[in-house]
Amino acid sequence: MHLSQPYLLFLGDAPDHLAAKTARGIHQWRPDICVGQLRLPGCETTLGLPDLTVEEAAARGAATLVVGVANRGGVIADHWRAVFKDALANGLDIAAGLHQKLNDIPELVETAEEYGRMLFDVRHPTETFPVAHGVPRPGKRILAVGTDCSVGKMYAMLAMERTMKARGLKADFRATGQTGILIAGEGVSVDAVVADFISGATEVLCPANDDDHYDLVEGQGSLFHASYAGVSLGLLHGAQPDYLVLCHEPGRAHMRGLPGFALPDLDACMDLNLRCARLVNPEARFVGACFNTSALDDDAARRVMHEASERLGLPVVDPVRSGVEPLVDRVLGDA
Amino acid sequence: MHLSQPYLLFLGDAPDHLAAKTARGIHQWRPDICVGQLRLPGCETTLGLPDLTVEEAAARGAATLVVGVANRGGVIADHWRAVFKDALANGLDIAAGLHQKLNDIPELVETAEEYGRMLFDVRHPTETFPVAHGVPRPGKRILAVGTDCSVGKMYAMLAMERTMKARGLKADFRATGQTGILIAGEGVSVDAVVADFISGATEVLCPANDDDHYDLVEGQGSLFHASYAGVSLGLLHGAQPDYLVLCHEPGRAHMRGLPGFALPDLDACMDLNLRCARLVNPEARFVGACFNTSALDDDAARRVMHEASERLGLPVVDPVRSGVEPLVDRVLGDA
Structure with missing residues (x-):
């Protein structure tokens, strides 16, 4: 799991600060990798970053649209999809940590394939791992x-x-x-x-x-x-x-x-x-x-x-x- | 995960007792659910059960063919498949605890579908489970x-x-x-x-x-x-x-x-x-x-x-x- 940076932070229609706490955490700890925020009508919070469209963010080098908002149930709202497809079309990957997977939404998977982009569901590991060996290691x-x-x-x-x-x-x-x-x-x-x-x-x-x-x-x-x-x-x-x-x-x-x-x-x-x-x-x-x-x-x-x-x-x-x-x-x- | 009983125990071409230890365990602890064993040429072990064909086992009421043999790597040998398909065609489910999944072998999946039978990979849970609640329970x-x-x-x-x-x-x-x-x-x-x-x-x-x-x-x-x-x-x-x-x-x-x-x-x-x-x-x-x-x-x-x-x-x-x-x-x- 390795995400390309920098990020465009998607706040969606977050009704309050708490709903955008993922975006807030990213901005707090890695301000240098956040080129801007993308807010939809109804969004009642801000990170103080420039409000950018997907096109503007791409022009500033954004490599990944990060879903920094969580709604009830951790689902991907239907009205977010147009923005997500636009991001893929503009060369951005998308990363989300929600329960619902980006990779379970056929129209996003198809669009990602069409533009050669990645959908990262960071809550769901895709790698396989070895059994632990327990051998002492340096560092x-x-x-x-x-x-x-x-x-x-x-x-x-x-x-x-x-x-x-x-x-x-x-x-x-x-x-x-x-x-x-x-x-x-x-x-x-x-x-x-x-x-x-x-x-x-x-x-x-x-x-x-x-x-x-x-x-x-x-x-x-x-x-x-x-x-x-x-x-x-x-x-x-x-x-x-x-x-x-x-x-x-x-x-x-x-x-x-x-x-x-x-x-x-x-x-x-x-x-x-x-x-x-x-x-x-x-x-x-x-x-x-x-x-x-x-x-x-x-x-x-x-x-x-x-x-x-x-x-x-x-x-x-x-x-x-x-x-x-x-x-x-x-x-x-x-x- | 609920297997239909009784079982026909498949020993395959087990070269020794150890290779058939799964079948041996089932027979030791649940002799009443074992109607017979099925051995292929080269099998060098026995449970002392009647040697049955799939047809004979089905006639005696066997409901599931259980793979009771493990080979190196836990794979399903190619030359086992004809027997497995025959079992499905005779109305038996198949259960295995190997690393390789029965459900990953298209010809078995197709045959199971054709005859309305089940393939159980008992090493790989298919259910989803709730988060534990820790509340004391009777029993x-x-x-x-x-x-x-x-x-x-x-x-x-x-x-x-x-x-x-x-x-x-x-x-x-x-x-x-x-x-x-x-x-x-x-x-x-x-x-x-x-x-x-x-x-x-x-x-x-x-x-x-x-x-x-x-x-x-x-x-x-x-x-x-x-x-x-x-x-x-x-x-x-x-x-x-x-x-x-x-x-x-x-x-x-x-x-x-x-x-x-x-x-x-x-x-x-x-x-x-x-x-x-x-x-x-x-x-x-x-x-x-x-x-x-x-x-x-x-x-x-x-x-x-x-x-x-x-x-x-x-x-x-x-x-x-x-x-x-x-x-x-x-x-x-x-x-």
Whole structure:
């Protein structure tokens, strides 16, 4: 899965900011690869990028139209298709991370074939992967693990990548979910591969590298999530992390989608992740935690992070409020 | 995945007993559903069943021709196809657990359509499954977990099913791998489902049941296998076991397929499985261990099982040598 860049970001008729959060994430983390946005009548949000037609975007070098809007059910709206066919006719590929596949819509497939363009459904891997071998490999890998789903694992790893690159380090974000793949332009949606190959796909995603290179591997789910823990464990083994970052949202009432399940204690979560990680890397250790404190005011956020930091003996940050420098310091202090 | 019974077991040109081990397993555990065997020239093994042509088997009521032979690479040999087409023409379905799919061979697909018969590739699930909900459900479930792959998990659960049924208990073996599915006539090859649905598929496989009913769930892999642990964890959560049985082969030099990995200690293996199982069932506990001692003589086998039993404080049996009565006693003692 490798997307051509730069992108034209399709916002469609997004009724609010939240509906366009995929486009927002791409623009936030990779502003240099976004040549413009394409909005339809009814769109109530903007990224502040130039509004371009497909023709204008093509003239500015856009290589892929990225569907940066999600509607209810993750389907491709009928009235988007004319724009998509226009994009293909103007030499752009199309990439989407929706449940419904671009490749399941015959008129898009035909048009793509006619113009020799590609349709990328980043949620649905098309490659086949080997079984994981578990053999230690060079290069350093940092993995975000969570107390739950949707606690900021992607954000944490993108923030660390940016901070490490700003310090002149060799660092690459490795995407394991659809938004991450659209941001990185490549990656593997590990929760969509065949179960036997979760770890193998992850080994392919973050392969052997230079000794002073850091892969920042996006985590998925949680070892404590009764629906998805298998994905999390396979990803943990395949990533073979040297360093782990605990991701957590304080105050969440229960595990996402599972009202009967409380969130795990931070210590229990770290302990189980370490224990499993050390099967493939006995040196694995935590360098800190990233809290999503967006529901708290400044004082409450500071207090909850301070308390956790004291208890865990590790830096605890909110990447949005204050960045991830202390975690990068920990990684480098160890080098 | 539900196969019609009884079966005609196809041994093909199996050069030895091992090549026909799938057929042997079916015959061992479900002799009442095997009307006969079909051997081709060159076959060097027998199950002791009547040798039948497809026509003779159909006359005796056979509903499915089951491919009980595996050759190198798991492919469907060209010279088997005439027999398979003959079976379809005589009203039999065909089921196989090979890597190559029956459904990928156009002449078989066409013949099956012509005669209104089914081709079952039991290694490749065709259903879609829901995401696991993790909600406690009635009925008792017993799951085999292993220190490694291929240590006798299927055998242990089939032995417990047989013993429990002999005692008049309501018990059903639940198959999670291809041989198990052919034996049971139904099941889900959990390592072949999409990663997000490992636990969900397992919940479907062993659903809510009577309070006094026991599901004997075939395990897969090991939490300590660096290639497949994600499958094992998803299966553990989806099975929501009340009772666990530890399966182990003493003396194995390293994890199957992974020369760099030693087998885990029994205590560590039990501890990690319990810890993960208790996410979905706080009452989960081990009732004993099944050792595969086929590589040991009687004295050595007795000694190694006795030592393990003393150390673990649980019954340790070899289902082949001595049956699983002590494990069933433990389950019932708890009831």
